[in-house]
Amino acid sequence: MIVSPASPDARVARPGADLRQPRHSHGWRAAAIPMAICAGLALALPACSSSGNAALAAASAKTCQQVGAVLSDGPDPTQDPVGYAEAQILPLRQVHTSDSQLRTAISRLASSYAAFFADNGKSEAATSAVLAAAAYMNKLCPGAGAGT
Numbered sequence: 001m002i003v004s005p006a007s008p009d010a011r012v013a014r015p016g017a018d019l020r021q022p023r024h025s026h027g028w029r030a031a032a033i034p035m036a037i038c039a040g041l042a043l044a045l046p047a048c049s050s051s052g053n054a055a056l057a058a059a060s061a062k063t064c065q066q067v068g069a070v071l072s073d074g075p076d077p078t079q080d081p082v083g084y085a086e087a088q089i090l091p092l093r094q095v096h097t098s099d100s101q102l103r104t105a106i107s108r109l110a111s112s113y114a115a116f117f118a119d120n121g122k123s124e125a126a127t128s129a130v131l132a133a134a135a136y137m138n139k140l141c142p143g144a145g146a147g148t
């Protein structure tokens with residue numbers, strides 16, 4: 001190998017100079033192993049999380065179907081909103097899910113229906129709570145039919 005004096009690999013031979021390769025010259029080889037491991041993990045982790053997300057999505061879809069079935073039962077909410085709210089409380093509390101967001105939404109909806117029923121539908125705060133809880137439920141479970 002011919003090295004020109006301007007080349008970064010050029011070394012001046014001085015008495016007592018160490019002409020061995022510097023330690024960092026094998027840096028690309030040493031870095032290749034961790035980079036390969038990281039690349040392998042980057043490919044493997046999304047596969048794990050996507051299968052986990054798929055299972056969670058399937059469970060959430062099943063829960064949303066249960067919520068939709070619960071909300072479709074009972075009196076007509078436009079004719080008897082208080083009776084409808086009363087009819088939803090216990091069945092909603094019997095729906096269970098591992099999805100924390102969905103569990104919170106179901107609990108809020110059941111609690112807001114209970115407050116609406118307790119006030120006989122006369123409190124603006126209770127009505128607003130039902131509307132907010134229903135909007136959140138419908139965001140998580142489009143088409144569930146939550147409302148008053």
